[in-house]
Amino acid sequence: MMKIWKIPSILLVLTSIVTSHPDHLFEYEKLSQYVDSQQEQYVQTLRDWVAVESDSSDVLRRPDCHRMMNMTAEKLRVMGGMVDLVDIGIQELPDGKTVALPKVVTAQFGSDQRKQTVCVYGHVDVQPAKLEDGWATDPYNLTDINGNLYGRGASDNKAPVLAWIHTVEAYQALNIELPVNVKFVIEGMEETGSNGLDAMITAQRDTFFSDVDYIIISDCGWLSRRPALTYGTRGNCYFFAEVEGPKQDLHSGVYGGTVIEPMTDLIGILDTLISPSGQILIPGIREAVAPLSDQEWKMYQDIEFDIDNFKSKIGVSQLMYNNKVDLLAHRWRYPTVTIHGIDGAFSGPGTKTVIPAKVIAKFSIRQVPDMDPAMVKKQVTDYLNSVFAKRKSPNKLKVTMVIGAKPWLAETKHPLYEAGKAAVKRVFNVEPDLIREGGTIPIAKTFEDVTGKSIIMLPIGGFDDGLHSQNEKMSRYNYIEGTKLFIAYLHEVAHLKKD
Amino acid sequence: MMKIWKIPSILLVLTSIVTSHPDHLFEYEKLSQYVDSQQEQYVQTLRDWVAVESDSSDVLRRPDCHRMMNMTAEKLRVMGGMVDLVDIGIQELPDGKTVALPKVVTAQFGSDQRKQTVCVYGHVDVQPAKLEDGWATDPYNLTDINGNLYGRGASDNKAPVLAWIHTVEAYQALNIELPVNVKFVIEGMEETGSNGLDAMITAQRDTFFSDVDYIIISDCGWLSRRPALTYGTRGNCYFFAEVEGPKQDLHSGVYGGTVIEPMTDLIGILDTLISPSGQILIPGIREAVAPLSDQEWKMYQDIEFDIDNFKSKIGVSQLMYNNKVDLLAHRWRYPTVTIHGIDGAFSGPGTKTVIPAKVIAKFSIRQVPDMDPAMVKKQVTDYLNSVFAKRKSPNKLKVTMVIGAKPWLAETKHPLYEAGKAAVKRVFNVEPDLIREGGTIPIAKTFEDVTGKSIIMLPIGGFDDGLHSQNEKMSRYNYIEGTKLFIAYLHEVAHLKKD
Numbered sequence: 001m002m003k004i005w006k007i008p009s010i011l012l013v014l015t016s017i018v019t020s021h022p023d024h025l026f027e028y029e030k031l032s033q034y035v036d037s038q039q040e041q042y043v044q045t046l047r048d049w050v051a052v053e054s055d056s057s058d059v060l061r062r063p064d065c066h067r068m069m070n071m072t073a074e075k076l077r078v079m080g081g082m083v084d085l086v087d088i089g090i091q092e093l094p095d096g097k098t099v100a101l102p103k104v105v106t107a108q109f110g111s112d113q114r115k116q117t118v119c120v121y122g123h124v125d126v127q128p129a130k131l132e133d134g135w136a137t138d139p140y141n142l143t144d145i146n147g148n149l150y151g152r153g154a155s156d157n158k159a160p161v162l163a164w165i166h167t168v169e170a171y172q173a174l175n176i177e178l179p180v181n182v183k184f185v186i187e188g189m190e191e192t193g194s195n196g197l198d199a200m201i202t203a204q205r206d207t208f209f210s211d212v213d214y215i216i217i218s219d220c221g222w223l224s225r226r227p228a229l230t231y232g233t234r235g236n237c238y239f240f241a242e243v244e245g246p247k248q249d250l251h252s253g254v255y256g257g258t259v260i261e262p263m264t265d266l267i268g269i270l271d272t273l274i275s276p277s278g279q280i281l282i283p284g285i286r287e288a289v290a291p292l293s294d295q296e297w298k299m300y301q302d303i304e305f306d307i308d309n310f311k312s313k314i315g316v317s318q319l320m321y322n323n324k325v326d327l328l329a330h331r332w333r334y335p336t337v338t339i340h341g342i343d344g345a346f347s348g349p350g351t352k353t354v355i356p357a358k359v360i361a362k363f364s365i366r367q368v369p370d371m372d373p374a375m376v377k378k379q380v381t382d383y384l385n386s387v388f389a390k391r392k393s394p395n396k397l398k399v400t401m402v403i404g405a406k407p408w409l410a411e412t413k414h415p416l417y418e419a420g421k422a423a424v425k426r427v428f429n430v431e432p433d434l435i436r437e438g439g440t441i442p443i444a445k446t447f448e449d450v451t452g453k454s455i456i457m458l459p460i461g462g463f464d465d466g467l468h469s470q471n472e473k474m475s476r477y478n479y480i481e482g483t484k485l486f487i488a489y490l491h492e493v494a495h496l497k498k499d
Numbered sequence: 500m501m502k503i504w505k506i507p508s509i510l511l512v513l514t515s516i517v518t519s520h521p522d523h524l525f526e527y528e529k530l531s532q533y534v535d536s537q538q539e540q541y542v543q544t545l546r547d548w549v550a551v552e553s554d555s556s557d558v559l560r561r562p563d564c565h566r567m568m569n570m571t572a573e574k575l576r577v578m579g580g581m582v583d584l585v586d587i588g589i590q591e592l593p594d595g596k597t598v599a600l601p602k603v604v605t606a607q608f609g610s611d612q613r614k615q616t617v618c619v620y621g622h623v624d625v626q627p628a629k630l631e632d633g634w635a636t637d638p639y640n641l642t643d644i645n646g647n648l649y650g651r652g653a654s655d656n657k658a659p660v661l662a663w664i665h666t667v668e669a670y671q672a673l674n675i676e677l678p679v680n681v682k683f684v685i686e687g688m689e690e691t692g693s694n695g696l697d698a699m700i701t702a703q704r705d706t707f708f709s710d711v712d713y714i715i716i717s718d719c720g721w722l723s724r725r726p727a728l729t730y731g732t733r734g735n736c737y738f739f740a741e742v743e744g745p746k747q748d749l750h751s752g753v754y755g756g757t758v759i760e761p762m763t764d765l766i767g768i769l770d771t772l773i774s775p776s777g778q779i780l781i782p783g784i785r786e787a788v789a790p791l792s793d794q795e796w797k798m799y800q801d802i803e804f805d806i807d808n809f810k811s812k813i814g815v816s817q818l819m820y821n822n823k824v825d826l827l828a829h830r831w832r833y834p835t836v837t838i839h840g841i842d843g844a845f846s847g848p849g850t851k852t853v854i855p856a857k858v859i860a861k862f863s864i865r866q867v868p869d870m871d872p873a874m875v876k877k878q879v880t881d882y883l884n885s886v887f888a889k890r891k892s893p894n895k896l897k898v899t900m901v902i903g904a905k906p907w908l909a910e911t912k913h914p915l916y917e918a919g920k921a922a923v924k925r926v927f928n929v930e931p932d933l934i935r936e937g938g939t940i941p942i943a944k945t946f947e948d949v950t951g952k953s954i955i956m957l958p959i960g961g962f963d964d965g966l967h968s969q970n971e972k973m974s975r976y977n978y979i980e981g982t983k984l985f986i987a988y989l990h991e992v993a994h995l996k997k998d
Contacts, residue, residue: 057849128851134747192850221753234752238850247814248633251967252837253733253938254720256865257777257829258809258818263838264773271770274763276890278756310757315746318893319757330756338751338854339762341845346861348842350556351691351737351901352627353863353938354967355837362845364852366755391775394817402850439752439852468750468853 028426031170031487039480042166043149045075046479047142049124049158050151056102056125057192059093065102065188068124072161072186073105079169081107081184086204088196091189094240094400101196102188106208109168110181116493117181119212119453121443122161122219123190126153127468134470147476154474155465160218161186163460163479167486179494183212187443190219193238193403194442201443201450209451214416214493217444218486220437221461224304227428227485229420230457231410232332232436233444235367237376238403241269241384242360245395250355259355263345265393266359272387273363274337278320278330280365284379285335288371292329300325303433313464332436335371339363364403366438373404405442408455416456419492423458426488427481439467460485527925530669530986538979541665542648544574545978546641548623548657549650555601555624556691558592564601564687567623571660571685572604578668580606580683585703587695590688593739593899600695601687605707608667609680615992616680618711618952620942621660621718622689625652626967633969646975653973654964659717660685662959662978666985678993682711686942689718692737692902693941700942700949708950713915713992716943717985719936720960723803726927726984728919729956730909731831731935732943734866736875737902740768740883741859744894749854758854762844764892765858771886772862773836777819777829779864783878784834787870791828799824802932812963831935834870838862863902865937872903904941907954915955918991922957925987926980938966959984 035042054068055061069085077083085103092098102125129139129152137143142151149159164184171178185208189195201209222228245262246255272281280286305324311317321327330336343360346352365376381399388397410417412434424432437457447455460482466472534541553567554560568584576582584602591597601624628638628651636642641650648658663683670677684707688694700708721727744761745754771780779785804823810816820826829835842859845851864875880898887896909916911933923931936956946954959981965971 057851058847059849127853128847128849191852236752236852238852245815248965248970249968250813251938251965252835252839252863253735253865253936254966255813255830256835256837256937257833258820258826259813259815260775260777260817260819261837263840264777264836265775267766267769267838268775270766276759276764276767276892278759314749314754314758316744316758316893318759320759321757327757331754334756336751336755338755338760338852339766339844340751340851340853341762341855342841343846343848345838345846346627346840346842347844347846348557348627350554350558350627351861351863352556352839352967353690353735353737353837354626354839356840357968362850364751364850366752393775394815437752438755439750466747467753468851469748469856471747 027176028488028491030174031176032484034170034174035166035480035483035487038166039476042162042479043144043476046149046154046159046162049162050142050153051140053140054125054153054188055128056189057128059099062099065125069102069105069188072124075165076105076107076184079172081109083107086200088200091195094402104197104200105184105186107184108181110178112181115180116213116496117183117211118214118216118490118493119183119185119209120164121185121215121217121447122164123157123187124161125188125191126156127191136471148473149476149479150471150473152472154472155221155461156467156472157190157219159474159479160460160482163483164218164486166483167490170487179490182490183208190442193405197443198446201446205450212451212453215447215451215453215455217441217455217457218460219441220439220457220459221465221467222459222463223433223435224306224463226304226430226433227424228433228435228459229417230435230437230459231412231417233408233441233457234332234438235373235405235407235442235445236364236403236440237367237373237401238362238364239380240360240362240400240402241266242358242398243395244358246355246357249357252353252355255355260393260395261355262359262395263356265388265391265395266342266361268391269384269387269397270339270361270363273339278336280335280337282379282383285365285371285376288375289334290369292333297325300328303328303435331438333368335368336366337363366440367405367407369407369409371407373406377401377404405440406445408441408444408448410455414454415496416454419489419496420456420458422492423485423488427485458485458489526675527987527990529673530675531983533669533673534665534979534982534986537665538975541661541978541982542643542975545648545653545658545661548661549641549652550639552639553624553652553687554627555688556627558598561598564624568601568604568687571623574664575604575606575683578671580608582606585699587699590694593901603696603699604683604685606683607680609677611680614679615712615995616682616710617989617992618682618684618708618714619663620684620714620716620946621663622656622686623660624687624690625655626690635970647972648975648978649970649972651971653971654720654960655966655971656689656718658973658978659959659981662982663717663985665982666989669986678989682707689941692904696942697945700945704949711950711952714946714950714952714954716940716954716956717959718940719938719956719958720964720966721958721962722932722934723805723962725803725929725932726923727932727934727958728916729934729936729958730911730916732907732940732956733831733937734870734872734904734906734941734944735863735902735939736866736872736900737861737863738879739859739861739899739901740765741857741897742894743857745854745856748856751852751854754854759892759894760854761858761894762855764887764890764894765841765860767890768883768886769838769860769862772838777835779834779836781878781882784864784870784875787874788833789868791832796824799827802827802934830937832867834867835865836862865939866904866906868906868908870906872905876900876903904939905944907940907943907947909954913953914995915953918988918995919955919957921991922984922987926984957984957988
């Protein structure tokens with residue numbers, strides 16, 4: 001259910017507390033100047049972090065993920081934080097083997113009970129990237145081109161994590177007392193569904209998380225050049241649909257016409273997921289989606305969003321919808337199905353006349369209120385099995401859901417968001433956009449459900465950072481001004497009434 | 500049209516000439532013993548050849564292809580052949596760039612005008628292979644397991660080419676005069692459609708090919724453990740269907756729901772190629788196929804073919820057809836569509852939440868009489884364009900046919916085939932199966948059309964050699980006994996009446 005329209009009056013009272021506190025103006029200026037002076041050092045640290053290919057989706061890169069967690073812990077330890085590397089167990093692979101999950105880094109700076117305690121969540125694992133995917137530069141060698149820092153994970157999520165660390169470091173360097181206690185939870189499995197983190201949060205609910213007042217996540221981006229606060233994310237259910245036929249690949253000349261080919265079966269069932277106009281055809285999915293309210297429609301209508309600019313940015317002549325509200329709504333608050341690719345078929349350049357023996361489609365369905373991943377898993381599995389059964393194929397279909405992350409939605413009138421508006425105003429001198437995120441930050445919902453704490457998403461990534469795609473980047477501007485935003489935000493949070 | 504049922508009476512007369520010539524019996528025994536004595540040397544040479552990754556479909560491997568042609572030429576030169584490395588020009592790539600084609604090796608041993616002259620055709624390029632595709636051994640390190648020699652290209656077509664070379668070598672080693680003049684045409688582009696060879700054959704029709712009486716091709720395999728003669732092959736039209744959308748890959752969370760995804764479009768059009776029961780849905784394709792005659796039905800009915808064995812060999816519980824005639828007919832003389840895979844989409848292990856920007860499906864259609872590749876190209880392109888147009892997608896579809904190889908069919912009562920039967924009888928003491936080949940030897944049709952010479956396909960590969968798939972192998976038995984078959988065959992051909 002949408003909750004954003006029921007604002008308890010107490011929150012509106014709290015809001016007024018946030019608005020002014022000139023006592024911190026001076027410190028902000030000093031801190032801001034310090035951040036500017038550290039720019040080259042910050043960029044170098046980001047370069048060191050991007051150089052680690054911490055791709056959590058590829059088990060062969062798991063040693064790099066472990067190394068990345070150790071580097072993160074060490075960085076926080078050197079700053080005097082109380083740091084733990086929390087073992088969160090093993091990951092079971094589709095083939096039944098197991099591999100150790102990257103440990104979760106927790107850290108704490110300050111434990112003054114009179115202060116607010118914020119917990120910053122971030123991740124230091126990345127999506128896969130290869131030069132031959134079409135990168136202009138080596139994705140693991142941070143490269144500065146006209147003030148943009150190109151590299152896998154630069155924006156998602158290494159620079160924001162570093163910006164938060166640098167925020168604490170800046171206070172330390174200038175011997176200015178932190179206005180709030182700051183905790184960190186940094187994980188290394190976000191890109192594949194934050195395996196193991198749910199259990200860790202649950203296990204530490206009454207210990208590490210017991211004194212946390214607010215959770216801050218900076219794992220997203222702005223909608224335009226205007227800074228934004230994010231109040232919702234879509235979840236994601238990621239599926240493998242495997243069709244297995246002959247015991248090995250076959251020559252398409254020698255065997256073509258005698259075997260029922262797994263690839264034909266797979267294409268056939270994939271084609272039943274979505275209509276050409278983007279409508280999801282899996283029964284029950286659309287029915288579960290919360291209807292768009294008139295107020296919501298109006299809110300979207302008021303957001304500044306340049307469709308032509310969006311089109312030209314992604315290089316398409318026509319979008320799925322040609323008006324702003326439909327476009328934003330389908331980006332943020334409706335589910336979508338994306339077919340990412342097929343494992344096991346011929347995917348190289350040139351020609352190969354093979355009948356692939358076993359092919360695995362990878363597709364995912366973005367989740368929104370009031371969808372439930374457990375239900376979606378059943379809907380998709382039942383549907384594909386029934387579609388496949390109609391083909392009367394002797395091949396074997398196996399549908400598995402490997403990620404099942406819930407959506408998350410916050411109240412935009414919450415004091416945390418008022419604090420965010422004030423911080424944005426201080427650093428950028430504008431009002432932020434209030435936006436949702438089409439992508440998934442799987443853990444937001446867990447934090448909310450398990451700890452019962454309020455969450456804000458405070459992005460510093462640019463609207464054109466190319467997350468998950470070729471030539472991901474973080475601009476120096478967003479990296480540095482973003483650090484200042486975090487510094488300003490801690491001041492604002494310090495003035496919220498302690499629960 | 501099927502031509503195999505109209506046997507001119509002169510051929511039946513010629514047949515009787517072939518049947519007995521005891522004068523050569525002695526030499527055969529000596530030659531056969533010599534071949535046995537050379538087994539380890541032959542295996543080592545095959546190992547050296549398999550070690551060269553002469554994958555003609557991958558332009559990055561082109562230097563290996565050139566090296567392979569040079570090695571082949573050198574081997575023949577050392578034996579005293581008149582050898583040429585014929586430049587056949589350049590290859591235009593889909594992106595407009597060009598790359599040199601591997602040269603064609605021609606060689607000649609003997610020029611006695613009183614003798615028959617045979618021209619052996621073979622190729623030394625291979626299909627792609629990677630250990631991670633599921634090979635039990637390094638595909639480019641020939642590995643002997645229980646008398647089977649595993650390696651890419653071992654059976655297709657390096658061992659048969661070497662067996663022909665060793666045939667000539669054996670005569671030389673024993674100072675026995677070759678009963679026929681032997682020419683070689685060895686190419687390095689067979690696996691991708693023999694680019695450039697057609698033009699080379701045409702250009703040398705009145706020079707190199709002018710004195711050739713018969714063309715022999717050993718680029719195929721037996722149907723069972725019984726030796727076979729092959730009288731037909733399917734052609735192949737290989738297509739790329741490219742759908743291009745955004746200018747780069749996009750994050751499926753951030754952009755999913757706003758863009759019309761190229762992968763969805765591609766899956767949609769691929770699903771219109773074939774019905775679940777294997778029926779080709781492209782208008783005009785099935786109508787072009789020559790009907791199955793009663794005589795042909797009976798011929799298929801008489802072939803020994805164990806369906807259960809075939810099923811268990813490829814590891815499926817059910818085939819596309821459950822009777823021998825349908826099965827052989829759809830393997831040999833009906834077209835099939837195989838979707839090989841998709842380039843540009845996510846094909847790795849793990850999960851990646853990407854919207855691929857440009858995806859290229861690779862599929863091919865096996866060709867049979869009376870299909871015409873030029874017509875098929877138009878039928879497929881028109882059909883896919885019309886299917887795509889109905890989707891009203893802003894993405895761009897580009898259909899290209901990168902291989903267009905015609906089918907080939909011979910007369911089974913031709914003296915060349917009678918000679919083949921006699922040779923098989925001498926070496927293996929059985930009657931050969933008369934079979935067709937579902938795969939494609941693109942050049943057979945060209946040889947026939949350009950030179951007007953008769954062609955025989957004389958396979959020595961095993962029925963379970965795994966061409967084009969993982970764990971391709973050539974057995975020592977087939978390699979060695981196959982060499983003897985070639986030796987015996989030259990004797991038989993020597994006794995055919997010279998045209």
